[in-house]
Amino acid sequence: MSHSSSSPSTTERQESSENSLVPAKKRIGDSVFKGLSTGSGVLILVVLALVALFLIMQALPALTTSPDLLMQQGYGPFWSWVIPIAFGTVYSSFLALLFAVPVGMGIALFISHYAPRQLAQPLGYVIDLLAAVPSVVFGLWGANAFAPSVNTAWIWLNRNMGWFPPFGGQASGTGRTMLTASLVLAVMILPIITSLCREVFLQAPKLHEEAALALGATRWEMIRMSVLPFARAGIISAVMLALGRALGETMAVAMILSGANVINWQVLTGTNSNTIAATIALNFPEAFGLRVNQLIAGGLVLFVITLAVNMLARWVVSRRAAFSGAN
Amino acid sequence: MKKKLVAPLAIMAAATLAFSGCAANESGNSSSAGASDANLSGTLTGRGASSMRAAQEKWVADFQTKNPGVTVNYSPDGSGAGREAFTAGAVQFAGSDRALKDTEMGAGKFARCTPESNALNLPVYISPIAVIYNVQGVKDLKLDADTLAGIFSGKITKWNDPKIKALNASANLPATNITAVHRSDDSGTTNNFTDYLGKASTVWGQDASDTWPKNFKGEAAKGTSGVVDAVKTGTGTIGYADESATQGLDIADLKVGNEFVKPTPEAAAKIVDGSEKVAGRAEHDWALNLNRKAEGAYPAVLVSYAIVCEDYKDDKDAQLVKSYVGYIASADGQKSASESAGNAPLSDKMAENIKAAIDSIK
Numbered sequence: 246m247s248h249s250s251s252s253p254s255t256t257e258r259q260e261s262s263e264n265s266l267v268p269a270k271k272r273i274g275d276s277v278f279k280g281l282s283t284g285s286g287v288l289i290l291v292v293l294a295l296v297a298l299f300l301i302m303q304a305l306p307a308l309t310t311s312p313d314l315l316m317q318q319g320y321g322p323f324w325s326w327v328i329p330i331a332f333g334t335v336y337s338s339f340l341a342l343l344f345a346v347p348v349g350m351g352i353a354l355f356i357s358h359y360a361p362r363q364l365a366q367p368l369g370y371v372i373d374l375l376a377a378v379p380s381v382v383f384g385l386w387g388a389n390a391f392a393p394s395v396n397t398a399w400i401w402l403n404r405n406m407g408w409f410p411p412f413g414g415q416a417s418g419t420g421r422t423m424l425t426a427s428l429v430l431a432v433m434i435l436p437i438i439t440s441l442c443r444e445v446f447l448q449a450p451k452l453h454e455e456a457a458l459a460l461g462a463t464r465w466e467m468i469r470m471s472v473l474p475f476a477r478a479g480i481i482s483a484v485m486l487a488l489g490r491a492l493g494e495t496m497a498v499a500m501i502l503s504g505a506n507v508i509n510w511q512v513l514t515g516t517n518s519n520t521i522a523a524t525i526a527l528n529f530p531e532a533f534g535l536r537v538n539q540l541i542a543g544g545l546v547l548f549v550i551t552l553a554v555n556m557l558a559r560w561v562v563s564r565r566a567a568f569s570g571a572n
Numbered sequence: 573m574k575k576k577l578v579a580p581l582a583i584m585a586a587a588t589l590a591f592s593g594c595a596a597n598e599s600g601n602s603s604s605a606g607a608s609d610a611n612l613s614g615t616l617t618g619r620g621a622s623s624m625r626a627a628q629e630k631w632v633a634d635f636q637t638k639n640p641g642v643t644v645n646y647s648p649d650g651s652g653a654g655r656e657a658f659t660a661g662a663v664q665f666a667g668s669d670r671a672l673k674d675t676e677m678g679a680g681k682f683a684r685c686t687p688e689s690n691a692l693n694l695p696v697y698i699s700p701i702a703v704i705y706n707v708q709g710v711k712d713l714k715l716d717a718d719t720l721a722g723i724f725s726g727k728i729t730k731w732n733d734p735k736i737k738a739l740n741a742s743a744n745l746p747a748t749n750i751t752a753v754h755r756s757d758d759s760g761t762t763n764n765f766t767d768y769l770g771k772a773s774t775v776w777g778q779d780a781s782d783t784w785p786k787n788f789k790g791e792a793a794k795g796t797s798g799v800v801d802a803v804k805t806g807t808g809t810i811g812y813a814d815e816s817a818t819q820g821l822d823i824a825d826l827k828v829g830n831e832f833v834k835p836t837p838e839a840a841a842k843i844v845d846g847s848e849k850v851a852g853r854a855e856h857d858w859a860l861n862l863n864r865k866a867e868g869a870y871p872a873v874l875v876s877y878a879i880v881c882e883d884y885k886d887d888k889d890a891q892l893v894k895s896y897v898g899y900i901a902s903a904d905g906q907k908s909a910s911e912s913a914g915n916a917p918l919s920d921k922m923a924e925n926i927k928a929a930i931d932s933i934k
Contacts, residue, residue: 388798393805418751419791419806500798503791504756515751515791527794530622531758531782533652 297548304542307535315535323539327546329508333423333518334547337498338491340427340512341434346484348431349438356439357446358468369443376436384500387429388421392501395428396420403513410510417515421503424512429497434487441486445479446472478562485558492522492551499523521547613641616892620646620654620667621876623760623814624697627909628667631900634908644896651760651876652782658682658691658879664889665897666879667697669760670780671850671859684889685881692933693859694926695844696900697876697909698916700835701765703824704803705810707731708746714739716827717772717864717871723810724752724769725776726789731808739827746808753802753811756792758782764874765812771864772871812872815840816914826871833870837916842869844922854882856929858922873916883934894933901926 307315312322352372356365396419403416453471462470473480498504504519504527519527525540532540618628625648632644649657651668655676658666661683671693680687703720705713710731715723719735722728728735732745755762759782767780778785784792793802796817803811804821815823815835825832833839846866850859864871878897884890899905906917918926 388793389801389805396807415749417791418749418808419753419793419802421791421793421802499756500794503753503793503802505789505792506786516789519756527757528783531650531652531760533650533656536652 300541300545300548303538304545305538307538307542310535310538315539323542326506326539327521327543329506330519330521330524330543331546331550332508333504334492334520334522334550336510336518337423337427337430337502337520338488340423341430341491342484342488344428344431345434345438345487349435349483349487350442350480352435352439353442353446354468354472356443358464358472369440372436372439375432376440378433380433380494380497381500383429383433384497387425387497387501391429392420392422392425394420395425399424399513411512414509414511414514416513417503419503419515421501422513422515423502423509423517426498426502426517427512429501430491430494433494433497434490437487437490438483441483442476442480445476445483448479449475482558482562485554485561488554488558489551492547492554494520495522495526499526521550611641612639612891612895614888614892615643615645616665616889616896617663618644618646618654618665618667618878619649619657619663620879621651621669621697621760622648623669623699623874624648624667624876624913624915626816626913627697627915630909630912631896631905634905635896635899638899639895642892642896650758655879658684664880664884664893668693668877668879669763669874671877672879674850674852677853682881684884684886686883686885689881689883689934690854690857692854692857692880692882692929693877694880694897694901694929695858695860695875695922696878696897696918696926697874697913698840698844698918699874699876699914700815700837700840700870700916701761701768701812701872701874702815702818702821702835703810703812703826703872704800704818704821705824706803706806706822707748707808707810709744710740710746711743711822712740713743713822713824714827714832715824717769718775720826721769721773721776723750724754724788724790725785726752727775748808751806751809752790753793753799753806753809754784754790755796755799756784756794759795760876761796761812761814761874765872767862768864768872771862814874814914828865828869828871829867831868833868835870835872837910839868839870840873840916841919841922842866843871843873844875845869845919856882856932858925858929880933882932887934890933894930898927898930901930 307323315322352368356369360368396417399420399422400416402412403414406412449472453475454467457467457471498520502517502519502523503515504523505516507516507518509516509518521543525543528536529540628646628648632646635644636642646667651670654663654666655668655672657663659676659682664684672691677690679690682689682691685691703715707713715736716739719728719739722735729750730747731750732747737745762784763780763782766776766778766785769776770778770780784790791802793799793811796813799811799813800817800821803809823835825834843862843864843866844860846869847860847863849857850861853859859877860875862873862875863869878900880893880897881890884893901918901923903917903923906915906923909915910917
């Protein structure tokens, strides 16, 4: 996958070495380094292939066992089990992105274009620090501090805005709802979006910015005309990276979300769609027999979803790269 | 560059070597008397129920102090994993939140037992499951099985429901919604709690299961601590959790027959005495049909079994199991564990039966 994006620079380098008049002397360092980097590249492919192989091998019994037998053992047919949690995975990640992307881009723009230098740097550090907080800490905080304290707000929202379908239903009594879990997820993916966007915004060509300002644009117009179009590919890849993190988040969701194996669009109730990763984490410790295969097959579905998201991101980025002037 | 890398690697390797030896021989500083045999040596491995993790840790520590030559390992990987491992012969004994079913029993099915030998199910760990709640202004809540099943299946939704009022005439019950909290992870606690609701009530209509029944609503929380926290911090909440983890919370009394019983160790231990053995089992197999309506006994109780062979292929296994499980079931062992795990010690009568069963192991 990384091949397509790195190809332009490699061909460039090869051309320049072919064009040089004096043939370069072969050095040991060259071949060692080439071997090392090729080896690393191959290694990651091998690891990925082994993971995929393991998932498929272990998942196979759950996929091939007849639904009747699964029913007998109390697990139910595979697809009707996995679809609600796949929905929950995508839904919670989507909500998290909905909250985190505007805020993350706002912080990044503030750091890169609005904040005075003395403030920008410490703020950047603080945001990066957020990325170092373990997810189990977010889980503990979310379940024991955040959920109880926002619960009254959720009940208010449910009572007064219940006509809006996602806020409808019977409000939760503990606050461990989809909305709470998504908000915590949003905080967790904020640093990814912020630091990537900040780097991209900082790389916007100074000449474009100055030209826009010279033509009489306000600062917001300058950002809209010269920074954002330039950064579009970077923003998209930041969002996709954040989405990958949100899709795979396990511990925090398992601890915060009051999940069930249902499809539910309502975000304030006590019965929420669980996520794949959280379901695996919750049920694996006591799993045995076919149940293990079933959970791993769930992992395979998550693997496929994540892979699809990443490939989509690569595709979007590569399509946009031509226009952005980033190369 | 190379030198810089080598030094930390060497330190790590040395540390790994140094620490890897420790874990197996760790022992507590308890000095309670147990089955002690200076000549006993070897490694005893068990796997199973995580509900008795704390108790097993205590027992292992006690036992290894008494018998320095023996290493006991108990991995709390879950009851199902334990039963599977015991059947396959991976471990000498299993811990399980339920006895082996008739279809799982049978001479020759267990890899470590002789072909003629069946398995023995010995109840060694009894722990009351408390019904905890958090409702403003309500103390000393009293519930019966039908009401509790109605609450947890979502049929009773308000705290001032007439059915709750009928049992708590003097209580000032608010009109708030009931939020019933259950375990989101598979658990033996859920299994025993749903078993109680299924057997003692007329409205539950579900078999006992490790997983919460899918069609019953309510909120889910992870692990015992998750349920306790959700009940503590929520409004109008009710949940169930191992009694030892419920300090500082209001606990409901459950109705059995005509009286209301609190989840005390004594009341919990009574259920084992008031229950019949599963029909058709060998003399020394104590698989029980728990009588969730036994007079004077607290009905929501988790009973965990040690599963062992009647006759081990290897006499050394038999010797180790007899000695270790013998200690677990002894009065000292039960008392020692209850200090840290909060379980209900076996009654004298049951302890005697188990001792006879352990003596019969070959």
